[in-house]
Amino acid sequence: MVRLRDIISISKPVRISSDATVDEALVTMIENKTDFLLVNRTGIDDAYGMITKRDLIDGVVSKGLDMTSTPVVECSRKPVVAVNNLDLDIRWVAKKMSNEGVSKLMVFDREDFLGYVSDVDILRAVAGKSSAGRAEA
Amino acid sequence: MSITNLTLRDVVKTFELPTVEQSATVLTAIKTMLENDCYSLIVPRRNSADAYGIVTKKDIMAKVIAEGRDPGKVKVKEVMSKPLLILTNLSLDLRWVAKAMADSGISTIAVFDKGDFYGYVTEACVLEGIYHALRRAKIENGVEFVSC
Numbered sequence: 001m002v003r004l005r006d007i008i009s010i011s012k013p014v015r016i017s018s019d020a021t022v023d024e025a026l027v028t029m030i031e032n033k034t035d036f037l038l039v040n041r042t043g044i045d046d047a048y049g050m051i052t053k054r055d056l057i058d059g060v061v062s063k064g065l066d067m068t069s070t071p072v073v074e075c076s077r078k079p080v081v082a083v084n085n086l087d088l089d090i091r092w093v094a095k096k097m098s099n100e101g102v103s104k105l106m107v108f109d110r111e112d113f114l115g116y117v118s119d120v121d122i123l124r125a126v127a128g129k130s131s132a133g134r135a136e137a
Numbered sequence: 138m139s140i141t142n143l144t145l146r147d148v149v150k151t152f153e154l155p156t157v158e159q160s161a162t163v164l165t166a167i168k169t170m171l172e173n174d175c176y177s178l179i180v181p182r183r184n185s186a187d188a189y190g191i192v193t194k195k196d197i198m199a200k201v202i203a204e205g206r207d208p209g210k211v212k213v214k215e216v217m218s219k220p221l222l223i224l225t226n227l228s229l230d231l232r233w234v235a236k237a238m239a240d241s242g243i244s245t246i247a248v249f250d251k252g253d254f255y256g257y258v259t260e261a262c263v264l265e266g267i268y269h270a271l272r273r274a275k276i277e278n279g280v281e282f283v284s285c
Binding site for chain 1: 164167168170171176194195197198199202203204205208231232233235236238239240244260261263264265267268271
């Protein structure tokens with residue numbers, strides 16, 4: 001069984017302020033070669049958000065909104081979808097992603113941001129596990 | 138702003154997507170995706186009466202891994218989307234390209250020009266097109282391009 005702790009990316013995601021506009025988010029994504037941004041919270045009573053390329057397509061471009069005036073919060077996923085059990089089987093991580101319709105999950109250890117896990121990480125773990133099993137057999 | 142004038146012709150890309158046979162297992166599909174670093178695969182048709190299909194990482198995540206099925210046993214044809222989403226009007230406004238993606242939930246659309254295969258348009262293509270348009274607009278306005 002592969003657990004969440006085996007596949008989590010510890011690297012910090014690129015962040016963007018919650019009052020930024022969508023065109024700034026797009027520029028930040030492309031210049032940092034990333035598919036998603038973590039939207040900062042304004043205080044401890046606020047939630048973190050997440051914005052992906054998919055959100056930009058579905059929430060802004062397809063509706064014909066003006067990118068320079070639409071704030072990031074309007075099309076971001078907020079509160080962010082988070083998991084905190086590091087021993088969780090990746091099957092349930094995958095189920096969580098498909099239930100919520102997201103491709104990235106943030107991992108929190110209590111209040112501290114620990115890392116994130118993407119659907120590609122899960123695919124890689126599944127492919128790796130199967131080829132390792134075949135080599136042993 | 139110039140992004141409102143963008144059309145499908147400005148963002149479509151003529152590249153080949155990797156393919157996977159419909160009788161192959163999902164595990165083969167996953168490996169093909171990882172090797173090519175491309176998470177949408179075309180499923181070729183069997184004869185001229187058949188349609189092309191597409192299998193994406195989202196299909197595999199939702200229908201195989203999340204359900205606890207063995208990717209070594211499930212076949213591609215059980216999880217793929219078919220027929221492939223097609224656009225033929227190259228002068229289509231980018232907004233409606235994005236709308237087609239949003240409505241179908243599929244991120245890769247095949248583009249045909251007068252019956253001939255022309256290329257693909259993906260989420261990343263659309264956003265790159267807008268990015269370049271934003272950048273051109275800033276340069277034309279004489280404002281130095283400042284990234285965030």
